[in-house]
Amino acid sequence: MAKQLVKGNEAIVRGAILAGCRAYYGYPITPASEIAETAALLMPLVGGTFLQAEAEIGAINMVYGAASTGQRVMTASSSPGISLKQEGISYCAGAELPCVVVNINRGGPGLGNIAPEQSDYFQMTKGGGHGSYRLIVLAPNSAQEMCDLTMKAFELADKYRNPAGILTDGYIGQMMEPVDFPEPLERLPEKAWAVKATAETTNNLISSILISAEELEKHVLKLKAKYDEIERTEVLFEEYRTEDAEYLAVAFGILSRVMMTAIDLAREEGIKIGLFRPITLWPFPKKPLGAWTGRARAILVAELSTGQMIEDVKLAVACKPPVDFYGRSGGMVPTPQELLQVIRKLREDHP
Numbered sequence: 001m002a003k004q005l006v007k008g009n010e011a012i013v014r015g016a017i018l019a020g021c022r023a024y025y026g027y028p029i030t031p032a033s034e035i036a037e038t039a040a041l042l043m044p045l046v047g048g049t050f051l052q053a054e055a056e057i058g059a060i061n062m063v064y065g066a067a068s069t070g071q072r073v074m075t076a077s078s079s080p081g082i083s084l085k086q087e088g089i090s091y092c093a094g095a096e097l098p099c100v101v102v103n104i105n106r107g108g109p110g111l112g113n114i115a116p117e118q119s120d121y122f123q124m125t126k127g128g129g130h131g132s133y134r135l136i137v138l139a140p141n142s143a144q145e146m147c148d149l150t151m152k153a154f155e156l157a158d159k160y161r162n163p164a165g166i167l168t169d170g171y172i173g174q175m176m177e178p179v180d181f182p183e184p185l186e187r188l189p190e191k192a193w194a195v196k197a198t199a200e201t202t203n204n205l206i207s208s209i210l211i212s213a214e215e216l217e218k219h220v221l222k223l224k225a226k227y228d229e230i231e232r233t234e235v236l237f238e239e240y241r242t243e244d245a246e247y248l249a250v251a252f253g254i255l256s257r258v259m260m261t262a263i264d265l266a267r268e269e270g271i272k273i274g275l276f277r278p279i280t281l282w283p284f285p286k287k288p289l290g291a292w293t294g295r296a297r298a299i300l301v302a303e304l305s306t307g308q309m310i311e312d313v314k315l316a317v318a319c320k321p322p323v324d325f326y327g328r329s330g331g332m333v334p335t336p337q338e339l340l341q342v343i344r345k346l347r348e349d350h351p
Contacts, residue, residue, distance in 0.1 A: 003180045008146040009034035009173045012102055012166065013042060015147035016074050018184045019154040021100070022048035023073040025062035027055055027081065030114040031170035032104035035076040056081045060088030060101075067097035068206040070194030072154055076102035078170075079120050080111065083128070089163055090129030093223070094208025096193075098157035100150065101135070102166040104173040105253075105304075107331045115331020116170035118253055121308035124167045125282040132220050134227045136164040136234065137281040139252045143177035149279070151182070156234060158189050160226055167281060169304060171254040171333065231283040241267065242274030247346055248296040250276045250289070250313050254333065255302050262339035271347055273300075281309070289316040298350035299323045300342065304333065322350060 006014070012035055013024075024039035036052065043050040049066075053059035059075050066073040077085065082103045092099055105120045107113040122128070124137045136156050138149040146168070153164035195204045210216040240260055242248065251259045256277040266273050276292070278285050292299065298321050301310040310325050317323065326342045328334050334342075 003178045005176055005178050006143060007034055007174060007176050008140070008143040008168070009104065010038045011143045011146040011179050012076070012150050013038040014179075014181060015150035016100065016154065017042060017046055017048070018147070018182060019072065019151040020185050020188045021072040021074050021154060022046065023066045023071050024048070024050050024075065025053055025059040025066070025073070026075045026077065027053050027059050029078045029081045031106055031116070031173050032076050032078040032081075032102070034173070035102060035104070056084035057088065060085040060092075063099050064088060064092055064095070064097060067092065067099045068095070068195050070191035070196065072158070072188065074100040074102065076104070078104045078106045079108050079123075082120065082123060086129035089135065090127075090131050090133060091208055092163045093133035093135070094131060095206050096161040096223075097163070097206065098161050099163050100153045100157055100166065101163055102150070103168075105167060105169045107329070113331055114170065116254060116304060116333065117329060117331060118169055118255065118304040119306075119308065119329065120167060121281065121303070121305065124165050125284070133223060134162070134230070134282060136160070136162060136230060136283075137167050138164070138236070139279055139281050140166065140168050140172055141253050141256045141277065142172065143175065143179050146172065147179050147181060158191075160230055161193075162226065169253045234280060235283050235285045235288065236279035237285040237288055238277040238279060240275040240277070242276070245272050245274030246297050247271065247273040247300065247343070247350070248276055248292055249273060249300045249302060249343070250278070250309070251302045252278050252281065252309070253304070255304055258334060258336055259302055259339055261336035262343060265336060265340045266343045271343060273343055278309070284312045284316070286312070286316040289313065293317045293320050296321045298346055300346050301325050302334075302339065302342075303327045305329055324349070
């Protein structure tokens with residue numbers, strides 16, 4: 001397919017359709033509204049279903065129903081909308097229903113504003129709903145990755161029968177960039193467990209209700225074994241100019257791109273610093289980042305929040321080397337020159 005200039009939010013829907021998604025249930029909210037608008041336009045053209053629910057709670061429960069039939073299905077929202085979906089996401093995880101949930105992170109807490117933040121890291125990676133469950137969480141930093149990682153999310157969701165999430169910020173959702181769209185998938189995985197109007201699936205049951213304590217514990221441990229496998233095999237990350245790095249920055253989403261420019265500027269001054277970008281926020285790339293223990297003089301974590309991912313970074317490297325933090329919030333995104341000043345101070349504090 002030809003390369004096209006599109007918004008990140010539009011690239012998500014096009015990627016979903018190329019991955020075989022034929023159902024979208026959602027409710028518009030800035031800065032994610034273009035996802036619903038694009039799904040409303042394109043889903044019917046491929047024989048799919050678009051339905052604007054009465055609210056976010058209704059939308060996620062429609063996702064549950066469609067996923068139970070084996071359909072590849074998606075919903076999208078922004079921060080407070082994702083909060084409303086959390087119970088339904090937990091139900092999907094408990095019933096082992098594959099689906100994709102997109103969060104275009106805006107400012108919070110509360111109503112906040114519609115500017116970009118990364119403050120939903122905890123919400124997406126730590127299980128914002130109830131019970132012992134995990135979301136697979138991918139973090140695009142470009143319109144191209146909005147397409148590619150959405151397709152990857154559907155693959156992982158089906159592979160592990162688990163909800164997968166896309167977490168990015170309002171900048172990535174709203175920016176327009178050229179996207180090279182791949183060919184559509186020709187074949188989707190068979191789902192013998194799904195509930196369909198066929199004799200073969202008459203006895204299939206989709207539920208997360210297990211009244212017996214013994215049965216529920218067995219189910220939870222089964223889920224835990226699945227999550228352990230995901231942590232072993234599905235870690236994605238990117239490194240930038242790390243070959244000879246003495247210092248390391250860790251960032252994701254839009255901030256990883258700003259940090260790359262700051263690193264280029266720092267390199268011109270002789271500061272040997274590189275970037276480690278987690279692409280899977282869960283599973284977090286603990287082992288690859290942990291390899292920097294004893295290798296870097298110091299690590300700088302940069303986030304559009306007051307600090308959330310930093311906890312996973314500290315756990316990965318056991319605070320050896322020391323871990324510094326720089327964050328902006330409320331929709332304030334630092335410039336490369338601002339981050340350069342932070343990098344200079346990092347070298348002064350950890351010579």
